[in-house]
Amino acid sequence: MAPARAVVVPADRTARAEDREIDAVIAWFADEGRDLPWRHEGVSAWAILVSEVMLQQTPVVRVLPRWREWMERWPEPADLADAPTAEVLRCWDRLGYPRRALRLQECARAIVREHGGRVPHGEEALRALPGIGEYTAAAVTAFAHHGRAVVVDTNIRRVLARSVLGRPVPDRSYSAAERALATRSLPAEQGRSVAWNQAVMELGALVCTARSPRCELCPLKAQCAWVAAGRPAAEEGSRPRQAFEGTDRQMRGKIMAVLRQDGSSREAPLFALDAEDPARVRRCLESLITDGLAVRNGAEVRLP
């Protein structure tokens, strides 16, 4: 399990070896990291927070255009707080999981109400905001406030699972042991910790990818436990994942697409979205209303 170099090496030599690994990854990022707009100098903490929420389960390429438009329309938390929610949901478009858009607006309102319109510092205060969980609080702390935080996203999980544990994929669920590993791996010095978080995340996105990792380009290839083990394949997925086709999630998406397009709709036409299963349409409609993503007035349904 543990990497070979963990075996009884003088503390100072271990430290220097780890420092070289860290520097190699940071240097790789300086050369190969993408020029993403939310990484630019002078981008506000709010803009970075928005990017992080949009990036929750949505790939970078799809976030880019939405983020640009969003920040142009609502550059400050107060702007989003005052926006019509229907417009917010339209601008969110097809980023997926539209509850994130709702929570982001609630987040903006909480920032205005409780923090004077400024993104608060500190992971505890950040986590208290709607839609901000462990990852996003750490990411905002690191990338917006340049603080030392244990950032663990899907990319970092994969890089650590492979390079340190020698495993092809991380576990399904995020464990305390995994958090401890990420904590141990984080450089002690603040500036280096920020660079490390950014660099490892990018390494996972560009090189140590889920499908076809490009190990030949990896700054960690010489000391990667997974490479050393001969890059063993992952076990076959024990459970087939739930298909998307035919799920409530898909139907909710279809209904939201209609509401974004038309602003409102009579209820009856929505049942044409699945003539085979009106109960499903009904169920999804009710759940959207419960979630605050749609409102009913009379025989019509519209965006909130």
Added chain:
DNA sequence: AAATCGGGGTT
């Protein structure tokens, strides 16, 4: 710990 919550590009 597991389920639920979109949507689309890649393989």
Added chain:
DNA sequence: AACCCAGATTT
């Protein structure tokens, strides 16, 4: 057709 993506929230 399956897999994956800068996760959060609820149960």
